[in-house]
Amino acid sequence: MSKIYLRCVLVAIALSLANSAFAQTRPVRVGTLICDADARVGLVLGSRRDMRCVFHASAGGAEAYRGLIRRIGVDVGVARGGTLTWAVFAPPGTIAPGALRGHYVGASANAALGIGLGVKVLAGGPRRSISLQPLSGGGEIGLNVALAVSKLTLR
Numbered sequence: 001m002s003k004i005y006l007r008c009v010l011v012a013i014a015l016s017l018a019n020s021a022f023a024q025t026r027p028v029r030v031g032t033l034i035c036d037a038d039a040r041v042g043l044v045l046g047s048r049r050d051m052r053c054v055f056h057a058s059a060g061g062a063e064a065y066r067g068l069i070r071r072i073g074v075d076v077g078v079a080r081g082g083t084l085t086w087a088v089f090a091p092p093g094t095i096a097p098g099a100l101r102g103h104y105v106g107a108s109a110n111a112a113l114g115i116g117l118g119v120k121v122l123a124g125g126p127r128r129s130i131s132l133q134p135l136s137g138g139g140e141i142g143l144n145v146a147l148a149v150s151k152l153t154l155r
């Protein structure tokens with residue numbers, strides 16, 4: 001269990017360094033990413049969940065992505081599918097078609113006893129220049145508790 005704790009601490013340090021560098025570029029909100037997630041079974045030390053996502057650009061237009069979110073950490077239980085909504089922040093002029101493709105890393109917390117909520121804050125994408133900030137807790141229905149490091153891949 002100490003290896004997981006060490007990894008979580010290292011990811012937290014990396015995210016704080018990334019966030020300080022990210023803040024210097026003065027990101028702006030460039031749109032909203034809405035993902036419909038499949039059901040998930042927590043496997044004690046992690047889980048995997050497929051998603052279908054649509055990015056709605058602030059300038060107009062929409063673009064579809066396929067996503068996979070993996071969690072490493074304490075993740076126990078079962079949850080039905082749900083919707084995750086993020087505000088997308090990036091440096092001005094960096095969002096072009098396909099710009100959200102890539103890997104994102106961050107922290108996540110979920111709890112559900114019947115109806116529950118979850119929050120995932122992620123940073124990544126091309127040159128780690130994009131931040132995904134939750135607009136609403138990801139509503140879940142099931143029996144679950146999780147505190148983990150999350151990795152999202154958008155294709």
